[in-house]
Amino acid sequence: MNNPQYPIARKNGLVVQEVPDEVLVYDLDTNKAHCLNKTAAAVWQSCDGKTSVPEIAKFLSSEMGTKVDDDLVWLAIDQLNESSLLEAQVEPRFASQSRRDAIRKIGIASMIALPIVASLVAPKSAMANTSCQCTVATETQDCVLNAACPNTCAEPPGVCQ
Amino acid sequence: MLELGNSEAQPSGEVRFFEGDNVKFAFEAYGVSVSVTADSADLGNKLFEVANRAMLGKCKVIDPSLVKAEHEFLLSSRKDGTYDFTSVGEYTTGSGGLRETLELFVRILRIKVSQFAKNCVFVHAGVVSWGKKAILIPGNSGSGKTTLVAECVKHGALYFSDEYAVLSPDGLVHPFARALSITNGGRKWSEDGIPVETLGGRAATEPVEIGAVVLTRHEPGAKWQPERLTPGNGIIEVIPHTIPMTIDADFSLQVLKSAISRAIILKGVRGEASDLAEELLSFSNKELTA
Numbered sequence: 001m002n003n004p005q006y007p008i009a010r011k012n013g014l015v016v017q018e019v020p021d022e023v024l025v026y027d028l029d030t031n032k033a034h035c036l037n038k039t040a041a042a043v044w045q046s047c048d049g050k051t052s053v054p055e056i057a058k059f060l061s062s063e064m065g066t067k068v069d070d071d072l073v074w075l076a077i078d079q080l081n082e083s084s085l086l087e088a089q090v091e092p093r094f095a096s097q098s099r100r101d102a103i104r105k106i107g108i109a110s111m112i113a114l115p116i117v118a119s120l121v122a123p124k125s126a127m128a129n130t131s132c133q134c135t136v137a138t139e140t141q142d143c144v145l146n147a148a149c150p151n152t153c154a155e156p157p158g159v160c161q
Numbered sequence: 162m163l164e165l166g167n168s169e170a171q172p173s174g175e176v177r178f179f180e181g182d183n184v185k186f187a188f189e190a191y192g193v194s195v196s197v198t199a200d201s202a203d204l205g206n207k208l209f210e211v212a213n214r215a216m217l218g219k220c221k222v223i224d225p226s227l228v229k230a231e232h233e234f235l236l237s238s239r240k241d242g243t244y245d246f247t248s249v250g251e252y253t254t255g256s257g258g259l260r261e262t263l264e265l266f267v268r269i270l271r272i273k274v275s276q277f278a279k280n281c282v283f284v285h286a287g288v289v290s291w292g293k294k295a296i297l298i299p300g301n302s303g304s305g306k307t308t309l310v311a312e313c314v315k316h317g318a319l320y321f322s323d324e325y326a327v328l329s330p331d332g333l334v335h336p337f338a339r340a341l342s343i344t345n346g347g348r349k350w351s352e353d354g355i356p357v358e359t360l361g362g363r364a365a366t367e368p369v370e371i372g373a374v375v376l377t378r379h380e381p382g383a384k385w386q387p388e389r390l391t392p393g394n395g396i397i398e399v400i401p402h403t404i405p406m407t408i409d410a411d412f413s414l415q416v417l418k419s420a421i422s423r424a425i426i427l428k429g430v431r432g433e434a435s436d437l438a439e440e441l442l443s444f445s446n447k448e449l450t451a
Contacts, residue, residue, distance in 0.1 A: 024414060120400060
């Protein structure tokens with residue numbers, strides 16, 4: 001187990017693409033897409049397993065030319081952790097209520113944007129936009145046309161199996 | 162009605178192989194190779210004709226004896242006038258009469274091509290253009306994108322597609338200007354469509370850059386008051402509609418970045434499609450024509 005004070009950014013099973021001021025991460029294991037804003041991306045890219053949270057805060061302070069609090073880094077790490085973007089699970093620093101408090105406190109004090117990791121799940125196939133229900137009348141067509149469903153229509157109850 | 166065409170039509174290039182009573186032909190569309198074996202020449206000809214129409218004339222005949230196709234289909238008739246449809250290595254299904262069989266074939270062909278197309282990425286989206294910039298309207302089947310596209314066309318937009326945005330690595334969106342799939346008596350598997358000219362519109366012939374992405378869903382009485390998303394947040398909203406995402410995520414993400422990262426991305430609920438079409442036209446004139 002890694003020391004959570006020295007978090008490591010996950011590398012395997014991810015496709016990463018940088019866009020201006022953001023980093024896109026696609027998780028091949030879960031088909032989840034994540035968008036890291038500039039602050040979250042900077043924290044993630046600093047998680048090398050050798051740099052502690054206070055050191056990351058210090059590094060970001062010098063990079064961004066303004067004081068960055070440890071709690072802001074933890075706010076990012078909590079979200080990266082929830083999104084499975086760290087090598088090892090980290091004990092959450094902020095429970096939901098205290099996270100709101102932390103966001104308020106850090107938000108007022110911070111000159112930089114709060115870290116945000118936005119996530120969306122891609123379906124197994126973008127063709128999979130209907131449920132795996134089928135009708136007797138169309139036999140197995142509903143099933144075979146939906147790449148996410150098994151191919152055989154059970155009757156009843158009319159679900160692809 | 163799905164036109165079955167006349168039985169004289171044959172795969173151009175005449176590369177057909179007869180194996181007993183069976184006829185086999187192969188073609189390539191968007192870089193995807195497909196071979197089809199039918200148990201009569203007449204059925205083979207009809208299959209090629211509907212395939213070529215579904216791929217908007219982009220089926221290039223290839224020699225099935227020289228190329229091992231990536232996807233193989235077998236179609237055979239039963240004595241009762243229905244057909245068996247086999248996707249080799251995947252499944253066999255009964256497909257009803259000739260019309261249903263052809264429609265099933267076309268639908269499965271579209272799925273395969275949109276998933277495995279080479280050097281381009283298919284996104285489930287309606288697309289129109291105003292000026293020289295496209296507006297992309299991602300959405301699942303039944304999300305109302307055809308209705309919105311049709312209204313945009315009636316308001317003067319150039320038609321690209323009501324089903325697929327075909328994106329190339331240089332970031333351009335290419336026309337996939339099939340007949341618009343406007344509901345016709347609620348027939349579920351119909352390939353019936355309305356030519357864009359019927360709506361008084363025109364189909365695009367050249368690729369263009371994407372100027373805007375509109376992420377919307379219909380809500381009765383809603384007023385269009387969109388929020389503007391960052392490029393990254395816009396791209397992750399488009400990912401669920403990106404067909405090869407789970408097959409080639411690396412390439413898909415590169416192409417999405419190239420196509421969308423400079424576009425204006427708007428997200429919000431809409432009321433009537435005609436109202437939004439008018440707003441999009443006005444928006445395009447202000448924001449996209451510079």
